[in-house]
Amino acid sequence: RFAAVGTGRERRALDHPALLADVAIVDPRLSDSCPPAVTYPAAFDALAHAIESYWSARSTPETRALSWQATGDLVAALAAPLDTPTPRQRNQLAAAATRAGRAVDATRTGAVQAFAGWLTAHRRVPHGVACLLTLSWLLPYNCQHLADGCADDRGPAFVAERLRALCTVLAGPGGGPEPAADALAALVRAAGWSDRLGTYGLGPGTLPGFAAAGVRVKGLFDTHRAA
Numbered sequence: 646r647f648a649a650v651g652t653g654r655e656r657r658a659l660d661h662p663a664l665l666a667d668v669a670i671v672d673p674r675l676s677d678s679c680p681p682a683v684t685y686p687a688a689f690d691a692l693a694h695a696i697e698s699y700w701s702a703r704s705t706p707e708t709r710a711l712s713w714q715a716t717g718d719l720v721a722a723l724a725a726p727l728d729t730p731t732p733r734q735r736n737q738l739a740a741a742a743t744r745a746g747r748a749v750d751a752t753r754t755g756a757v758q759a760f761a762g763w764l765t766a767h768r769r770v771p772h773g774v775a776c777l778l779t780l781s782w783l784l785p786y787n788c789q790h791l792a793d794g795c796a797d798d799r800g801p802a803f804v805a806e807r808l809r810a811l812c813t814v815l816a817g818p819g820g821g822p823e824p825a826a827d828a829l830a831a832l833v834r835a836a837g838w839s840d841r842l843g844t845y846g847l848g849p850g851t852l853p854g855f856a857a858a859g860v861r862v863k864g865l866f867d868t869h870r871a872a
Contacts (some may be wrong), residue, residue, distance in 0.1 A: 646750055651766065665750070673732070673739040681728045684738075685836040686773030688727065691742035692719045693757050693776035694749040700787070700807045701752035702797040708748040709807075715744035716814055723832055756859050757783055763858035768845040774838050781829040781840065784811070785822035 647660040676684070695715035698708055718741035722734055730738070760783070761775035770778070788808050795801040808822075816824035830840035839845075847855055 647753070649762070655766075669743070671739050671743050673735040676730075676735055676739070681836070682771070684727050684730060686771035687742070688719060688723060688738055689773030689777045689832065689836075691738070691745045691773075692716065692723070693761070693773070693780055694754070695719060695741070695745035696780060696784070696811055697755050697757045698745065698748040698752040699811060700804055701755060702799075703752040704807070705751065708751045711744045712748035712752075713810070713814075715741045715748065716811065719745070720814055726835075759861065760855065760859040763855050764842075764845060764847070767851070767854070768847070770845050771838075774833060774836070777829050777833050778840065778842060778845075781826045781833070782842075784808070784829070785826045788812070788822040 646662055646665040647658060648664065650657050650659060679687070692715075695712040698704065698712040699716065701708075704712075718737055722737045722741065725734065727734065727738075757776055757779050760779040761770075761772060764770040764775035764778065765772045788805075791801045791805055791808070795804055797804045812820045812822055812825040815828045820828075833840040
């Protein structure tokens, strides 16, 4: 029920219940002609939706069930190359992306999408790639600074458990924030992009604008970030 419309380097949000479809037909075969430069970023964007929805202050048992399954399925699908996805992989990606979309429709997006939006608008980084680049530092940041300023009324312990679970699905049993971040960066590299923000022109001169885009997230969407 919400969308972002780009006008040059600016984004405007649309958010209204009337935008929500009564029925959606998702046919994975329509993605058969998509090259890897489309498939990978689309899968990355869906993964970012699932992850950010899972730790959202708006999350509910229903949305967490959707986002948790989507996260696991997307991580599993991305474990194999997607240069020429099999029909089974395409089915898995489409179903997982749909679940992530249903979850984020209720919880809304957060700082991940805001920071990523700047990279896409100003540095032309494919949006899904920009999302994983952002998650690779924002996930451990939130884990480390959760006690400093948790915005979830259920408290830091509740959000910490969500973050621990995400680290486990990304990095395996016992995986912490840094291994989870490394796993996200590895997905970016495996798809052929650099996992270093400096590669995309983010430096001392552009950092203020990048930071402002992220902290202005509530003005773009009604959103949440954990810390």
